[in-house]
Amino acid sequence: MNIFEVLKKLGMDKWLWQQEGIIDHGKERKLSGTQPIRAVIAVTIHFFQNTNKEFFDQLVKLTTDGKLNRELDLQFGEVQIQETDTRYRTPRIINDTRTIQLHETFLSYQWCITYAIYTLYVETIDYPKINAEHGKIVNPISPDKIEKAKEVFDYGRFLIRVFDQWDKDLLPNPERYNAADRNYIEQTNILFTEGIKFILCHEVAHAKKHLDNLPDEDCPSCFQEMEYDADNEAIDNILQGANGNKFILELGVVIGILSMIFFRSTTNGTKHPNIEDRLTNALNRMKVNEDSIAWAFACIGLELWDEQFDLKFDWKAKGTITFKDLYFSVIGQIKSK
Numbered sequence: 001m002n003i004f005e006v007l008k009k010l011g012m013d014k015w016l017w018q019q020e021g022i023i024d025h026g027k028e029r030k031l032s033g034t035q036p037i038r039a040v041i042a043v044t045i046h047f048f049q050n051t052n053k054e055f056f057d058q059l060v061k062l063t064t065d066g067k068l069n070r071e072l073d074l075q076f077g078e079v080q081i082q083e084t085d086t087r088y089r090t091p092r093i094i095n096d097t098r099t100i101q102l103h104e105t106f107l108s109y110q111w112c113i114t115y116a117i118y119t120l121y122v123e124t125i126d127y128p129k130i131n132a133e134h135g136k137i138v139n140p141i142s143p144d145k146i147e148k149a150k151e152v153f154d155y156g157r158f159l160i161r162v163f164d165q166w167d168k169d170l171l172p173n174p175e176r177y178n179a180a181d182r183n184y185i186e187q188t189n190i191l192f193t194e195g196i197k198f199i200l201c202h203e204v205a206h207a208k209k210h211l212d213n214l215p216d217e218d219c220p221s222c223f224q225e226m227e228y229d230a231d232n233e234a235i236d237n238i239l240q241g242a243n244g245n246k247f248i249l250e251l252g253v254v255i256g257i258l259s260m261i262f263f264r265s266t267t268n269g270t271k272h273p274n275i276e277d278r279l280t281n282a283l284n285r286m287k288v289n290e291d292s293i294a295w296a297f298a299c300i301g302l303e304l305w306d307e308q309f310d311l312k313f314d315w316k317a318k319g320t321i322t323f324k325d326l327y328f329s330v331i332g333q334i335k336s337k
């Protein structure tokens, strides 16, 4: 099935060619959940189940072998991501029931992060570069879009600790938006589905390879190894489904890993590898090109994190070196903190 057939099947094709006015997915069909993210949940799960040609069969086999519960535990509710002092409503697999849990608020958060990174890439890196190449303004920069990107990022990161309604009139969101802005919203939707695909494939890898023989509790490095293994298995499954869109898949993986960084001002893990190490491992595993925009996406994510926690990294080289070099310069600074 191509994207249009998928959308038709999901009843999402009516607005496909709409160029003006308001697009309102909540009005067109009954959606589960109350947060605007509900508009893209079905399509996100569809693309996850079809990560590559054999992936759906792999999922079926895992469920018949008792390694994975066939129901995805999709949780709804207007609550913040933080559940207790130490528990978060982040995607996870429950060891006993082999059920993958995914909460609506986490999905909202992830969409906001994705929108911010994508829009800041377009408005602060891509458009200025195109304009410079042409020696004139081909794509005008929108200060309003940049500001909204920061606002939606702030809304998303606050969801970690405090739940608040997502204002569909004021903030970019996937449910109700002006057709004139659809490009930003819908490109974000694509990157969002890819990011969630990575996160879910990571949990599936745990179900398939790890839950039957979990490492010893007092071996943190064994847990870290298990996490890299799940990342690598997820990446391999995702790249196996590439058909001319590898760069989009790469961006999805980068955003999927970056999603964890905005929870804390440090990246150090005990049972989990440091986030920057997972990111570098993933970029290597995907054999990302020198000039891939994945490096720029990673840098924007790190810069948002720097601003969020006032980490004072040195970004002076930005614009004078490649994003790959900038990425490793910042990683070096994280390491030396």
Ligand SMILES: [Zn+2]
Pocket: 202, 206, 227, 230
């Ligand atoms: Zn894991």
